[in-house]
Amino acid sequence: xxxxxxxxxxxxxxxxxxxxxxxxxxxxxxxxxxxxxxxxxxxxxxxxxxxxxxxxxxxxxxxxxxxxxxxxxxxxxxxxxxxxxxxxxxxxxxxxxxxxxxxxxxxxxxxxxxxxxxxxxxxxxxxxxxxxxxxxxxxxxxxxxxxxxxxxxxxxxxxxxxxxxxxxxxxxxxxxxxxxxxxxxxxxxxxxxxxxxxxxxxxxxxxxxxxxxxxxxxxxxxxxxxxxxxxxxxxxxxxxxxxxx
Amino acid sequence: xxxxxxxxxxxxxxxxxxxxxxxxxxxxxxxxxxxxxxxxxxxxxxxxxxxxxxxxxxxxxxxxxxxxxxxxxxxxxxxxxxxxxxxxxxxxxxxxxxxxxxxxxxxxxxxxxxxxxxxxxxxxxxxxxxxxxxxxxxxxxxxxxxxxxxxxxxxxxxxxxxxxxxxxxxxxxxxxxxxxxxxxxxxxxxxxxxxxxxxxxxxxxxxxxxxxxxxxxxxxxxxxxxxxxxxxxxxxxxxxxxxxxxxxxxxxxxxxxxxxxxxxxxxxxxxxxxxxxxxxxxxxxxxxxxxxxxxxxxxxxxxxxxxxxxxxxxxx
Numbered sequence: 180x181x182x183x184x185x186x187x188x189x190x191x192x193x194x195x196x197x198x199x200x201x202x203x204x205x206x207x208x209x210x211x212x213x214x215x216x217x218x219x220x221x222x223x224x225x226x227x228x229x230x231x232x233x234x235x236x237x238x239x240x241x242x243x244x245x246x247x248x249x250x251x252x253x254x255x256x257x258x259x260x261x262x263x264x265x266x267x268x269x270x271x272x273x274x275x276x277x278x279x280x281x282x283x284x285x286x287x288x289x290x291x292x293x294x295x296x297x298x299x300x301x302x303x304x305x306x307x308x309x310x311x312x313x314x315x316x317x318x319x320x321x322x323x324x325x326x327x328x329x330x331x332x333x334x335x336x337x338x339x340x341x342x343x344x345x346x347x348x349x350x351x352x353x354x355x356x357x358x359x360x361x362x363x364x365x366x367x368x369x370x371x372x373x374x375x376x377x378x379x380x381x382x383x384x385x386x387x388x389x390x391x392x393x394x395x396x397x398x399x400x401x402x403x404x405x406x407x408x409x410x411x412x413x414x415x416x417x418x419x420x421x422x423x424x
Numbered sequence: 425x426x427x428x429x430x431x432x433x434x435x436x437x438x439x440x441x442x443x444x445x446x447x448x449x450x451x452x453x454x455x456x457x458x459x460x461x462x463x464x465x466x467x468x469x470x471x472x473x474x475x476x477x478x479x480x481x482x483x484x485x486x487x488x489x490x491x492x493x494x495x496x497x498x499x500x501x502x503x504x505x506x507x508x509x510x511x512x513x514x515x516x517x518x519x520x521x522x523x524x525x526x527x528x529x530x531x532x533x534x535x536x537x538x539x540x541x542x543x544x545x546x547x548x549x550x551x552x553x554x555x556x557x558x559x560x561x562x563x564x565x566x567x568x569x570x571x572x573x574x575x576x577x578x579x580x581x582x583x584x585x586x587x588x589x590x591x592x593x594x595x596x597x598x599x600x601x602x603x604x605x606x607x608x609x610x611x612x613x614x615x616x617x618x619x620x621x622x623x624x625x626x627x628x629x630x631x632x633x634x635x636x637x638x639x640x641x642x643x644x645x646x647x648x649x650x651x652x653x654x655x656x657x658x659x660x661x662x663x664x665x666x667x668x669x670x671x672x673x674x675x676x677x678x679x680x681x682x683x684x685x686x687x688x689x690x691x692x693x694x695x696x697x698x699x700x701x702x703x704x705x706x707x708x709x710x711x712x713x714x715x716x717x718x719x720x721x722x723x724x725x726x727x728x729x730x731x732x733x734x735x736x737x738x739x740x
Contacts, residue, residue: 181498197639207651232654239651241734243633246643253648254639258734267561273495273505292494295487298504300661301425304562304631304730309657315487372638375631375730378561386638 181272183265184281190356191283191322192262192383193342194365198390200349202242202255206341210238210259210320213340218325219290223313235309237320238341254389257350259341260307260320261374261382262286268299268308277317284356284383285322293317304378327352355383425563426664427724430484435553436582436720438478438511439575440713442546443583444471445518447602449546451587452525453539455532456598463594464526470586472522479511503559507552514549517541550579557723562730564630564740565723570620577616578716581609581683585712588690589705592698599701603690610687610712614679617719621675624726629739636733647736662729674722682715 214237215222224234238259245252262279266286269277276293279286288299288308293316300308300317308319323339326332336343342350353362362385365371371385448467451457483489496512498505521538524530554575557566584606591599633647634640655663686708693701693708728740 182501233656235657236652241647241651242649243637243639243645244648245637245639245645250643252642254637254642256637270501271504271559273498273502273508274491275494275498292491293488294491294494296485296495296504297487297661298556300658301560301729302562306658306662306731306734310487310661312657374638375635377631377635378730388638389642
């Protein structure tokens with residue numbers, strides 16, 4: 180059913196820290212690795228070793244420059260489905276293949292009923308949905324639904340693949356519908372924001388802004404080491420005298 | 425947006441088909457057409473062929489066309505689903521009307537009811553087609569109140585051009601009325617699209633690279649490095665930009681060649697006897713449909729999607 184369910188208490192999603200992301204693409208690679216064998220797999224690649232390699236990815240890492248001159252910043256910007264509270268990608272779906280789960284807010288596609296009309300990708304301003312040219316259906320981030328509830332995994336691993344692999348801990352997973360959750364507190368503390376709020380899609384995923392730049396970084400207050408004046412003798416002294424001429 | 429051939433054919437052919445159905449159904453309902461085999465067979469035949477061709481063409485756009493029947497289920501929320509349902513529903517009154525008008529000597533009252541129902545169904549189906557586009561917020565060139573009227577008036581104008589040529593052969597009594605009506609519809613179509621183009625040229629930016637990334641407080645935002653080296657689906661589908669540079673010429677071709685020229689031809693044919701008038705009416709059909717195809721291609725090619733902001737675009 181593509182009519183939206185009443186908004187649930189639980190809103191699972193990601194918080195992405197643009198201050199600590201180093202743009203290493205590890206999250207995208209681990210996402211691809213896990214999900215190509217997951218419930219929405221395969222993440223088909225076309226011409227993978229050729230000149231025009233293309234394929235389905237759920238997570239893409241953009242890099243932006245903001246500001247001018249000395250004050251400019253390079254910001255690495257991972258982007259995947261934001262699991263919006265009001266996702267037009269769901270309501271435009273003519274078949275009911277696209278749906279938002281009532282219990283945790285995750286937006287999914289049923290690969291058995293999707294007709295590949297691509298309208299959901301037109302309705303998404305964030306580019307979260309990609310068409311699988313091989314399978315003829317749309318694909319998107321599942322928030323690793325086959326990991327986060329997977330009792331065969333250790334509890335510590337029951338997080339999305341992108342979160343588990345991030346070497347900079349720039350990705351956080353949790354319940355953004357609960358104001359007391361760690362992720363909600365992080366968003367409140369760091370001033371987390373929505374992408375394109377003017378669209379009115381109310382994304383669940385939040386982004387944390389880069390912290391204020393510290394121009395005096397590296398200064399610990401300790402004095403510099405004194406330069407040791409030394410008069411050399413012996414072989415090194417002789418060489419010094421010869422070379423100083 | 426990528427101008428997919430199948431979707432262009434779908435919207436232009438079904439628009440003209442429903443336009444012709446609308447005109448024929450109203451003529452039958454108001455008793456302006458006397459029931460006859462050839463009038464019904466050719467007239468309704470062309471209308472049915474056009475919108476059926478359009479619907480079949482829209483199936484080509486699907487990745488899994490064998491599942492197309494599923495698209496009738498979500499009419500509560502989806503305009504695409506509503507369009508599918510309405511298109512199928514339209515076959516009922518329109519099919520009955522065509523059969524009764526063409527093959528049987530049906531009672532007047534039945535034809536009036538079926539004619540009005542068919543005309544309403546044709547209009548509502550074209551509105552649903554327009555709403556598929558008009559309801560998409562990330563594409564500002566579509567998310568505005570010019571889109572649905574443009575679909576309606578272009579469908580009506582192309583349908584009237586067809587009806588006009590048919591009337592010259594089968595129903596000379598209504599030919600003059602249809603000639604005036606097609607001129608009027610073509611002029612309104614040209615005006616609507618002119619206003620639409622002026623609107624999309626001057627509309628203020630709704631989203632920017634700054635709002636898309638949330639980094640505006642740091643200054644102007646620009647793409648430093650794309651996430652991938654080759655084009656992906658998003659670039660191919662939403663990042664179409666090849667022929668935007670020809671937009672001004674193509675607009676002129678549609679406006680002058682597609683709508684104003686056929687209006688002049690049809691107006692001129694009022695002065696001529698039936699056979700030369702039919703030649704002009706036929707040329708007018710070709711010009712009108714070609715112009716509308718150009719317009720539909722531009723409708724896609726000129727529309728910028730918000731996702732381009734993540735790929736180097738600065739505003740949409």
